[in-house]
Amino acid sequence: MDRSMKKRFRASVTARLSFVIFVFLAGVLIGRLGKPLLGESVLATGDFQTPSWETKALNKEAQGVVKGAQEVVKSAFSRASLTGTTRSIKPGPVRTVCENTCPTARDGVCQDGRPSPGSNATSFYETLHPVVCDLGTDCADCGPWVTTATPEALAWAPVALLRTAETKLLVRRVASPAGYIFGITDPELDTDVSRHVNGTGLFEPVLTLLWHQLLANCVQQDGSRRLVVDVGANFGYYTLMAASLGCRVKA
Secondary structure: OOHHHHHHHHHHHHHHHHHHHHHHHHHHHHHHHHOOOHHHHHHHHOOOOOOHHHHHOOOHHHHHHHHHHHHHHHHHHHHOOOOOOOOOOOOOOOEEEOOOOOOOOOOOOOOOOOOOOOOOHHHHOOOOEEOOOOOOOOHHHHOOEEEOOOHHHHHOOHHHHHHHOOOOOEEEEOOOOOOOEEEEOOOOOOOOHHHHHHHHOOOOHHHHHHHHHHOOOOEOOOOOEOEEEOOOOOOOHHHHHHHHOOOEEEO
């Protein structure tokens, strides 16, 4: 198969899969009007299937992709709680991190992604702020970082790694009801996720709305939480959204 044919084939598969996803999401919104969300029934039963008429519209290669995705989801549901009866894992012990190992520590400016002590956190996160230090490593300027993170997580220094690679990291609050803090890079260089979040506070507004609809009931009346499996996770936008809405998340 020559290069042009491969390119046309990939474009065909992408277009058809996009159509399937569009039909699924449209069905979710329509179902909201008179019956439980399709996503809710999936969470309750693990029944994740593509309607036969949609599958027939795909060629054999695309059908294989869809079926493979279905098997991944079914496998995840078979290992997870489908009814929300599994209790949340208790957080680990509280730890306090207070170091001044960041190169910009003690310069009078908090640069670990948090507002300076005494400042307004709500207004702080409405705009982009550069992050130069890992949490807890700019203690003189930011104050201690209190966390339940594991020792393994604390040993990881992602901001220092980005700093070594001369890659910018900026944070702001996402403009959605969940309102979680999200990290991006230079919007001038990343014209996709970073530019959209910088300009509007959101990435993929329609899908953001749909995810909020799907995950609205993550926390059950008995206090248990449903499971969200974010396959790939990629840039973490939807991973953080699910966690901020109270879901258990595997990414």
